[in-house]
Amino acid sequence: MVILNSPISKKDVVKLKTGDTVHLNGIIVTARDVAHKYLIENRPKEYKRLLKNGVLYHCGPVVDRVGKKWIIAAAGPTTSIRQEPYTAEVIKEYGVSGIIGKGGMGDRTLNALKKYKAVYFHAIGGLAQVLAECVVDVKDVFMLKEFGSPEAMWILDVRDFPVTVTMDSHGNSLHKTMYERSGAILNSLITKGGL
Amino acid sequence: MNSKNLLNTFVELIRRTSSDLPVDVVSAIEKGLLTEKRDSIAHKTLQMILKNIDIAREKSLPMCQDTGTPVFYVNYPAKVSQIDIKKKINQAIKESVYKLYLRPNIVDTLTGKNLGDRTGPGYPVINFEEWKKDYIKVILMLKGGGCENVGTQYALPDSRVNAVRDLEGVRRCILDAVHKAQGRGCSPGILGVCIGGDRVSSYEESKRQLLRSLDDRNKNPVLGKLEQSIMRDANKLGIGPMGFGGRTTLLGVKIGSLCRIPPSYFVSVTYMCWAYRRRGFEYENEKVKRWLY
Structure with a gap:
């Protein structure tokens, strides 16, 4: 198991290989498709420092307000492929080092991971309680009023956040491999017939 | 109809559905765990999922942050008004957002605006069917996106x-x-x-x-x-x-x-998905007759 601190240096990114299990510490920023669209269409400069070598998390948390503090009540990953139209550009523009999500992403993202040295971390879908317990602090929130709580950009401080590298910076994708392998089995099951 | 009792029952239904997975689903996941090789990634993943299910139940919080589209199936006797039931469901959803059982999960498709604790066309989904029995039966499924x-x-x-x-x-x-x-x-x-x-x-x-x-x-x-x-x-x-x-x-x-x-x-x-959230109740004489699943 690898322990990594976010922001993640490009030197550390290239060491990661698909199949590695990682515990993440430090700052991660939630962003779903609406936030990605905003990052690309408006190119807000103030996000550049925040996202440089940073980690984006595909997540729309359930959040509670206790006094002046935000508490994350549930925070598992959302399906990553919805962010596919924007991700390659976001990695290039903001220098992001890591993306956390579920289900993997497509070829455009895979190429961008290779070209700009970044990595895709897979978190277990639906693991909202286990992952919420890894959030030690909510540092800030952006675009809360504009996007609403589930689609705002929450700046989270996490400890021992468990993920698996499923797409690395060397062009490997565990999702692609699994899709092809199971596709071959599907073809043989269909040819054989089963009823 | 005592509206307060029915409203509370709907809120309790949403709490149970969002935070406590039915026993048939948990057993199926446990059975799956037994077929996977120890220390394999599949085994570890199922273990984490089971741990998550336990925490959600203990804390009465959503097991998945996507609390989905609430899909209701309501059977009711002729004397009950659909309009009344619908009102109760909408009120219960508002209360459940406040209690964190549900994420504010509804967006106006054209403006992109999140409607917070409100409901709107298409959310929730309610399937009504009159029946000959003299009690109400409600099943709720939270269907993730x-x-x-x-x-x-x-x-x-x-x-x-x-x-x-x-x-x-x-x-x-x-x-x-x-x-x-x-x-x-x-x-x-x-x-x-x-x-x-x-x-x-x-x-x-x-x-x-x-x-x-x-x-x-x-x-x-x-x-x-x-x-x-x-x-x-x-x-x-x-x-x-x-x-x-x-x-x-x-x-x-x-x-x-x-x-x-x-x-x-x-x-x-x-x-x-594995977070197969469905719960139900039967309601008669102003109180719950039995919980389903």
Whole structure:
């Protein structure tokens, strides 16, 4: 198991290989498709420092307000492929080092991971309680009023956040491999017939 | 009708559904764990999922942050007003957002604005059906977005999967749907399938199949055999929990059929993720008669 601190240096990114299990510490920023669209269409400069070598998390948390503090009540990953139209550009523009999500992403993202040295971390879908317990602090929130709580950009401080590298910076994708392998089995099951 | 009691019952239904997975689903996940190799990624993933289920139950918080589209199935006697029930459900949703059982999960599609604790056209979904019994029965399913997105429909014949209008064709469609869902719908999943109907009724019936208990047996032996065959083959695909590889790709398959007109032959598949949140109650004389599942 690898322990990594976010922001993640490009030197550390290239060491990661698909199949590695990682515990993440430090700052991660939630962003779903609406936030990605905003990052690309408006190119807000103030996000550049925040996202440089940073980690984006595909997540729309359930959040509670206790006094002046935000508490994350549930925070598992959302399906990553919805962010596919924007991700390659976001990695290039903001220098992001890591993306956390579920289900993997497509070829455009895979190429961008290779070209700009970044990595895709897979978190277990639906693991909202286990992952919420890894959030030690909510540092800030952006675009809360504009996007609403589930689609705002929450700046989270996490400890021992468990993920698996499923797409690395060397062009490997565990999702692609699994899709092809199971596709071959599907073809043989269909040819054989089963009823 | 004592409105306060019914309102509280609806809030309690939402709490249970969002935070406490039914026992048939938990047992199916535990059974899956036994088939995976120790220390494999599939084994670890299922262990984490079971841990998550326990925490959600203990804390009364959503097991998945996507609390989904609430889909209600309401059977009611003639004396009960649909309008009253609808009002209670909408109120209960508002209260449940406040209590964190539900995420503020509704967006105006045209403006993109989140409506917070309100409800609107399409959210929640309520299926009403009058019946002859003199009590109310309500089942709630919280249908997550990731798995809803991978639901699919085939119009046979379908050359993409080489399927003609027979059960072998149906089988090919369903296995293809499982293959295509990988990564996007959180596996191990559960399939609700309908053969026949029109486009809308077919999808609707496929979702309704998910109200069946995982351990029940299909009343129709032909469909029962098809269910078993799909289970066996889908779990040979090697997709496994979350698509990391493994033996547990599906926890269950439920297939129903509707009549059709000769030009159409639909196969509709609703995919449910492992967070198969469904609960229900029967309500009589102003109080809960029994909780379901």
